[in-house]
Amino acid sequence: MSIRKMKAHQMKTHVLAVRVTTRLTLILTLLLLFISACQNVEYPEDHEQLSQDERLVIRFSHIVGEQTPKGLAARRFAQEIKEKSNGYIEVQVFPNGYLYKDGEELDALLRGDIQMIAPATSKLTELVPEWEVIDLPFAFRSVDEVHQYLEGPIGDRLMDKLQQQGLEPLQVWDNGFKHMTNDQGPLRSPQDFSGLTFRIMPSRVLEDQFAYLGASTMVHSFDEVFQNLEQNIVDGQENTFSNIVSKDLHTLQTHMTNSHHGYLGYVVLTNQDFWKGLTEENRRLIQETISEVTAWEVQKAKEMNEQNDKDIDQCQCIERHTLTERERQMWEEALYPVYQNFIDRYDATYIYSLPKFIED
Secondary structure, three states, rough: HHHHHHHHHHHHHHHHHEEEEEHHHHHHHHHHHHHHHHHOOOOOOOOOOOOOOOOOEEEEEOOOOOOOOHHHHHHHHHHHHHHOOOEEEEEEEEOOOOOOOOOHHHHHHHOOOEEOOEEHHHHHHOOOOHHHHHOOOOOOOHHHHOOOOOHOHHHHHHHHHHHHOOOEEEEEEEEEEEEEEEOOOOOOOOHHHHHOOOEEEEOOOHHHHHHHOOOOOEOOHHHHHHHHOOOOOEEEEOOOHHHHOOHHHOOOOOEEEEEEEEEEEEEEEEEHHHHOOOOHHHHHHHHHHHHHHHHHHHHHHHHHHHHHHHHHHOOOEEEEEEOHHHHHHHHHHHHHHHHHHHHHHHHHHHHHHHHHOOOO
């Protein structure tokens, strides 16, 4: 090869190398600009693709049906918290005692096997007996009075006692007021209870209530009530309209007394160690969401009980009686010793702080 051709070849190679280097430099520059631009754009965080181990999973167990105030509120809470956390917090709801029955829920929560429950206040009396005050017959005239009581100094004391047991109370959910049903005859006077057996929740106040009415009691889980009534293990039970209709209890009983004698509500609880282990942001988000759902649940419970009251009438499958003022007075007089028993066991302050004993 001649010298001229060698120089031409070298020049061509050099030009080609310069072009390749320029293109690589341009590509790298564009790549760096793209990466920088991406870093300056904030995309909404979506945790839907996270595995269950990467999410915050809360197992919420309860023992009533999904179409009850508590059942609907638990589902609503799960949906709301999922949306607010962009899928990071996943609440798994297990209704109808699927995971644990009445007597098992609290222990499971304290062990950390589940993270949230909403037991009836009566169930709390096994840990904090003073909660029996909520079970006192004719203690409250409305759900507003219940909330007024629990949002005051006595409520603070009761909630504090739960915290001392390793629980963290978040909110109080309503169901409504209880009424009596049985399959033996109408319940108008205290004498009509004589010889009957009623299913109750665990509570000494409820035991006393029926004892002073002349009836005996048996403690059973709510998911066992239908079977026990069907098999005549018990003669009757007390419950709200929504619970009665959700389990078709009115179809098994022949008589109902609209007595409005006792409040049934729930305390939404979580495990205290679990709660303290959450970040401040997650605690705030859960508390805010529970508060929003609670306002919805209180209204929903009212609406459902009003509708279920009508459903029972339309069923025409049970004879109904509403206590007259005189009959109500007879019941209250017969049950007055229940209050004295509570005072003897605990503190009179709980009793005399009830709205019915506070002068307007």
